[in-house]
Amino acid sequence: KAGVTQTPRYLIKTRGQQVTLSCSPISGHRSVSWYQQTPGQGLQFLFEYFSETQRNKGNFPGRFSGRQFSNSRSEMNVSTLELGDSALYLCASSLSGDQETQYFGPGTRLLVL
Amino acid sequence: QKEVEQNSGPLSVPEGAIASLNCTYSDRGSQSFFWYRQYSGKSPELIMFIYSNGDKEDGRFTAQLNKASQYVSLLIRDSQPSDSATYLCAAIDRYGNKLVFGAGTILRVKS
Numbered sequence: 444k445a446g447v448t449q450t451p452r453y454l455i456k457t458r459g460q461q462v463t464l465s466c467s468p469i470s471g472h473r474s475v476s477w478y479q480q481t482p483g484q485g486l487q488f489l490f491e492y493f494s495e496t497q498r499n500k501g502n503f504p505g506r507f508s509g510r511q512f513s514n515s516r517s518e519m520n521v522s523t524l525e526l527g528d529s530a531l532y533l534c535a536s537s538l539s540g541d542q543e544t545q546y547f548g549p550g551t552r553l554l555v556l
Numbered sequence: 557q558k559e560v561e562q563n564s565g566p567l568s569v570p571e572g573a574i575a576s577l578n579c580t581y582s583d584r585g586s587q588s589f590f591w592y593r594q595y596s597g598k599s600p601e602l603i604m605f606i607y608s609n610g611d612k613e614d615g616r617f618t619a620q621l622n623k624a625s626q627y628v629s630l631l632i633r634d635s636q637p638s639d640s641a642t643y644l645c646a647a648i649d650r651y652g653n654k655l656v657f658g659a660g661t662i663l664r665v666k667s
Contacts (some may be wrong), residue, residue: 476654476655485657485658485659485660486600486644486646486655486657487657488655488656491654501654531599533599542587542588542607543588544590544602544605545590545602545655546602547592547599547601547602548599549598549599550599
């Protein structure tokens with residue numbers, strides 16, 4: 444089975460812009476979670492989607508949003524980018540998300556200038 | 557108090573030795589625990605998961621869970637230089653679908 448894929452892999456944006464990141468889960472996986480990883484804060488949970496519904500949300504401002512499509516692919520959007528949004532954004536998928544193993548994609552490295 | 561705590565290291569061990577990585581968690585409702593390995597610039601890669609008290613072995617890796625003490629550990633036998641990485645301990649929260657990560661322990665295996 445193909446693993447989790449994320450696009451784009453690298454992105455450079457300027458403050459105030461917005462960005463959309465994409466994640467395709469492992470075939471058959473219906474839960475997609477997003478995480479932000481920075482050197483200072485480590486890996487932090489953004490949100491989780493299952494069956495096109497946001498099921499859980501971390502402590503991030505409303506500028507961070509996401510959605511999931513009927514084929515389980517997910518996108519996350521960050522509006523009005525700030526310098527502090529520079530990070531590795533990771534997507535992880537699991538079958539149903541309930542106490543299950545999550546498999547990570549390669550990540551999208553975002554640099555905000 | 558952080559929900560999942562790990563010693564950041566670095567932990568240095570000679571090649572062939574046993575590396576012992578430790579983790580504590582605060583949420584008694586957590587039921588599932590995971591160890592991920594992350595090489596610099598790469599995404600986390602699952603090594604092992606453990607749900608039940610006791611030991612679970614997979615090749616050179618052994619995960620140990622003690623729910624009474626809220627303690628999880630990972631032992632790496634016959635450590636190799638290729639094991640040098642950051643090891644992330646994670647717990648799924650009591651609601652079942654959010655992974656909470658520790659800060660990670662840097663392991664260095666010296667040849």
